Every structure is written in structure tokens, then in C-alpha cells.
Amino acid sequence: MVQWTAEERAAIQAVFAKLDYKSVGLESLTRLLVVYPWTRRYFGGFGNLFNSEAIMANPKVAAHGTVVLQGLEMALKNMDDIKNTYASLSELHSEKLQVDPGNFQLFGDCLTVVIATRMRTEFTPDIQAAWQKFLAVAVSALRKQYN
Amino acid sequence: MLSDTEKELIVQIWDKMLPVAEEIGSEALLRMLTTFPKTKTYFAHLDISPRSEHLRCHGKKIVQALAEGARNISTLTTTLAPLSRFHAYQLRIHPTNFKLFNHCILVTLACHIGENFTPVAHAAIDKFLSAFSAVLAEKFR
Numbered sequence: 001m002v003q004w005t006a007e008e009r010a011a012i013q014a015v016f017a018k019l020d021y022k023s024v025g026l027e028s029l030t031r032l033l034v035v036y037p038w039t040r041r042y043f044g045g046f047g048n049l050f051n052s053e054a055i056m057a058n059p060k061v062a063a064h065g066t067v068v069l070q071g072l073e074m075a076l077k078n079m080d081d082i083k084n085t086y087a088s089l090s091e092l093h094s095e096k097l098q099v100d101p102g103n104f105q106l107f108g109d110c111l112t113v114v115i116a117t118r119m120r121t122e123f124t125p126d127i128q129a130a131w132q133k134f135l136a137v138a139v140s141a142l143r144k145q146y147n
Numbered sequence: 148m149l150s151d152t153e154k155e156l157i158v159q160i161w162d163k164m165l166p167v168a169e170e171i172g173s174e175a176l177l178r179m180l181t182t183f184p185k186t187k188t189y190f191a192h193l194d195i196s197p198r199s200e201h202l203r204c205h206g207k208k209i210v211q212a213l214a215e216g217a218r219n220i221s222t223l224t225t226t227l228a229p230l231s232r233f234h235a236y237q238l239r240i241h242p243t244n245f246k247l248f249n250h251c252i253l254v255t256l257a258c259h260i261g262e263n264f265t266p267v268a269h270a271a272i273d274k275f276l277s278a279f280s281a282v283l284a285e286k287f288r
Binding site for chain 1: 174177178181182197250253254255257258259260261262264265266267269270273
């Protein structure tokens with residue numbers, strides 16, 4: 001089981017408290033689709049994903065960004081049992097959505113960059129370390145049901 | 148594959164970072180060493196405490212090399228040849244670590260530049276760092 005120090009819990013809560021799910025979700029998903037264009041393969045029904053401006057203005061991307069951040073919130077609320085919390089989400093991503101799990105890491109990286117642009121010097125190396133540990137646990141739980 | 152716009156963006160960004168090379172480089176290193184503790188195994192010979200002289204000096208060298216690469220993107224292999232040999236025959240870093248450091252460079256740039264570090268700039272720098280690391284790892288085997 002993952003062990004969290006009090007400092008790590010506080011750091012992760014602090015990052016979440018500053019997150020505007022709609023705006024951060026939209027921008028993180030936009031960066032994923034722009035920086036790693038192959039990820040667009042999973043969003044065929046989303047309409048115009050042609051360039052950065054189109055993606056940022058796309059209401060389906062915005063809606064989905066919020067959904068993903070709400071999913072991460074589930075992990076935050078169950079930090080001591082993320083694996084089981086994510087069991088059905090993991091199955092969904094592997095069986096139904098058929099997403100290559102390598103892309104989860106990439107989304108996490110994009111989300112981290114967005115947080116860095118907003119929090120700036122407040123996103124210290126120690127806070128980044130705690131935040132990335134949390135993301136690593138979430139990504140690992142999402143990969144669990146793939147076989 | 149970098150477009151002309153992307154190459155310009157990359158040069159612009161690294162030119163802005165050169166005057167604060169020590170700050171940017173040491174911060175990126177510190178982020179990597181804190182977030183990915185296994186990377187500390189390569190720095191047993193240095194004082195890697197925050198704001199140490201070693202960290203600042205080492206960070207400055209890295210940013211200067213990146214800025215030089217940015218100005219010579221079409222001849223990266225030639226420009227980086229000595230560094231490439233150094234990383235292959237002396238440092239012998241496990242190749243997965245390049246990605247970890249590149250990510251920390253991106254986070255450092257994002258913290259310093261803020262929202263002007265747009266998705267397009269992010270993509271350009273990520274591509275540049277991948278190309279740069281590929282050349283550094285070229286002679287590994």
C-alpha cells in the first residue's frame with residue numbers, strides 16, 4: 001500500500017484547492033492533443049481538433065477535461081485506496097475505450113505543466129515531487145486492469 | 148520535425164533563459180533530483196543541496212548547451228558531438244533519465260514563463276528536447 005507523509009497529503013490537497021477543473025482540464029487536454037498529436041485518435045467524435053486555438057475553443061474538449069479532473073478528485077478523496085477506487089475506471093479505459101496506457105503518463109505531464117504555469121514559484125520542487133507521486137499512483141491504478 | 152515557426156520560438160525562449168541560466172538550470176536539476184530520487188545516483192560526487200554552488204554551476208552549463216543547440220538546430224549532431232561522446236563513454240546515464248530531466252525543464256520553464264508558455268511553445272520545446280536527448284544518447288551503442 002502507498003504510504004503518504006503528512007507533508008505530501010498537505011501538498012497534494014494544496015494543489016487541488018487551486019485547481020479550476022474546467023479551465024485546467026481544458027488546457028491540459030489541449031496540451032495533450034497538441035504536444036502529442038497521436039492522442040487525437042481517441043477523440044474522433046470531438047469535431048475540430050485541427051490546431052491549438054480550435055482545440056481550446058472546442059466545447060467537447062472542455063467538457064471532457066472537467067470529467068478527467070473529476071476522476072482525479074476521486075483518487076484524492078480515496079488516497080489510501082486508489083487502486084480499488086479506480087478498478088472500474090481502469091476496466092473502462094482498457095476494455096471499452098482501448099486507450100494505450102502510455103498516454104496516461106503523458107496527460108499527467110501536461111496537467112503538471114499547466115499547474116506550473118498557474119502556480120509558478122509556488123509550485124516548489126517539494127510540492128512537485130508530492131504531486132507527481134500522486135499522479136504516478138493514479139496512473140498505476142488506471143493500468144491495473146489491462147491484460 | 149520542426150517548422151520554421153517552432154525553430155524561431157525555441158531560439159526566442161532559450162535566448163531569454165541565457166541571462167538566468169544558473170537559476171533555470173539549477174532549478175530544473177533540483178526538481179529532477181527531488182521528484183525522481185533515483186537520479187541522485189549520478190550526482191554522488193557533487194553537493195546537490197538546494198542553491199549549492201555545484202548545482203548552480205552545473206545547471207548553468209546545461210542551459211548554455213541547450214541554448215547553443217537551439218541556435219544550431221539543423222546541425223545538432225555536429226554541434227553536440229563532444230557532449231555526445233561524454234554522455235556515452237563517461238557519464239553512461241540510463242537513457243530513461245533524459246525524459247525525466249526534459250520534463251523537469253518543461254516544468255521549470257512553465258513556472259518562469261507562466262501562461263505565455265503556450266501549448267504551441269510547449270510542443271516546440273518538447274520536440275527540441277527530444278531531438279537534443281536523442282543526439283546525446285546517439286553513441287550509447
